[in-house]
Amino acid sequence: MLILKNARNVSGEKIDVLIDKGIIQDIRLSGGCKAGGVPSVFKTEGKAIGGTSGFAAGREIDLEGKILMPGIIDLHTHMRDPGLTHKEDFYTGSRACAKGGISFFFDMPNTVPPTVSEAALSEKIQRARKSSIVHCGFHFGASNEDNVEEIEKVIKSGAAVSTKVFLNESTGLMLIRDSELLKRVFKAGGLIFVHSENEMIDTAVELNARYGRGLYICHISSRREMEAVIKAKQNPELNNKDHPIYAEVTPHHLFLTESLRSESPRQDMLLRMKPELKTQSDADFLMQAIKDGFVDTIGTDHAPHTLEEKLSKLCFGIPGVETSLALMLTAAHQGLIDINTVQKLMCENPAAIMGLAKKGKLLAGFDADIIAVDPDKEWTLTACDIESKCKWSPYEGRRFTGKNIMTIVGGKIVYENGRFKIDGQDGTDYGNRF
Ligand SMILES: [Zn+2]
Structure with a gap:
């Protein structure tokens, strides 16, 4: 599970994105929160998770206002x-x-x-x-x-x-x-x-x-x-x-x-x-x-x-x-x-x-x-x-x-800030053929 926090979409809205099983499970507007900050809560499979505390199993990335787009x-x-x-x-x-x-x-x-x-x-x-x-x-x-x-x-x-x-x-x-x-x-x-x-x-x-x-x-x-x-x-x-x-x-x-x-x-x-x-x-x-x-x-x-x-x-x-x-x-x-x-x-x-x-858009x-x-x-x-x-x-x-800083493919980070996270030469079948 991966949470991308404090990002924006191309329309300038502040968003948090929850990714699991290779799918965008939820997208929440986060900037719309009233001053004082209501922490964004994701719902997945009927169970509320989110905030920094309630979420331990996956990785949370603070994108500090960077823009998320579909690949x-x-x-x-x-x-x-x-x-x-x-x-x-x-x-x-x-x-x-x-x-x-x-x-x-x-x-x-x-x-x-x-x-x-x-x-x-x-x-x-x-x-x-x-x-x-x-x-x-x-x-x-x-x-x-x-x-x-x-x-x-x-x-x-x-x-x-x-x-x-x-x-x-x-x-x-x-x-x-x-x-x-x-x-x-x-x-x-x-x-x-x-x-x-x-x-x-x-x-x-x-x-x-x-x-x-x-x-x-x-x-x-x-x-x-x-x-x-x-x-x-x-x-x-x-x-x-x-x-x-x-x-x-x-x-x-x-x-x-x-x-x-x-x-x-x-x-x-x-x-x-x-x-x-x-x-x-x-x-x-x-x-x-x-x-x-x-x-x-x-x-x-x-x-x-x-x-x-x-x-x-x-x-x-x-x-x-x-x-x-x-x-x-x-x-x-x-x-x-x-x-x-x-x-x-x-x-x-x-x-x-x-x-x-199911591609080309940033949608749940x-x-x-x-x-x-x-x-x-x-x-x-x-x-x-x-x-x-x-x-x-x-x-x-x-x-x-303007520069790409992170590429996520099928829910997996393959590239982040100049480094590749997935090898590609280990013979793994990533099942990535269309
Ligand atoms: Zn050509």
Whole structure:
């Protein structure tokens, strides 16, 4: 049993939270107490416990006014496991998540082998169960060699609920151009996560409206793309209950711009990703779209490569799970966005989109995946802070205001003030697969 005392929620209310058996058992407003302080009392299974005295069996943590949020759910990561584990693996990647405040990540299928068969998916799941210290789920992959039968199998069994489709240039066999095959993939693939840049957004929207059951447009990077998405979202023939459209923006398309690449040859090599960075006015447009309610999620597109790889040849992708929340909290501190919206984009909406009924909200009865953040903590990211196996970040040297200080997954503290509490390499099955 765990009690988190003297915390706040994103609305500023003072709360105490009781956690037991991996579930949020109760949340009590504590600040509303009259002066003199009525001690908060929790009720669980009909028995009153609480205060400092009546509670001995568990741990009580005084959070001194820090903010509690549901754990971040990142729907877009590339953990490189299996096959590319010199860049990242489920152990290092999940530690990076825990540090950054992410309690649940979804992994993309472009690994080696790619996750385009039921067998490859179950192997990946086994690997992740053994080493991830946070919850994880997996997007299945659509192959240009026609794996629709495999897609049908994993969607039917529930091993995956979503299929990633690449409509723009990408690695090897995952780019699909055959329109007949695309129709069948959209029919079979559950929720379709699409890599679609520029005019391919219209193609994806059309396929979803005619054949699909839901479209999640990854990493919208420019004003032009966002305008196309907004137009589609506002059209009830293209965006409706049976064929919803969801829009994802990455932190790097909000907080980095292409002009940074000209700072040095090194930056020019490091700051390359798909889609590429755009201009400040594109980034401003994306932020405005967030404020206007057109963006559903912040997904990191965490795609680590080693520094050696990045500097020796052109590799697309940058790490992101350790910095996404800090970037958004910093934006909140600067008044660019409010923290309620941060919680909506990073916790509530991702849970709803993936059908995770008991996740994404700080409510009694929900899973105890919780983070504590210090919204006023000023800090600078340095290379030695980095948990990701790639050991670099495009945000090194950046000043942040706001930091994750504790990550609780399934009622267990996995990370607290710079230290990891759960090993993840002891072969324990944490049962943390979605
Ligand atoms: Zn990606």
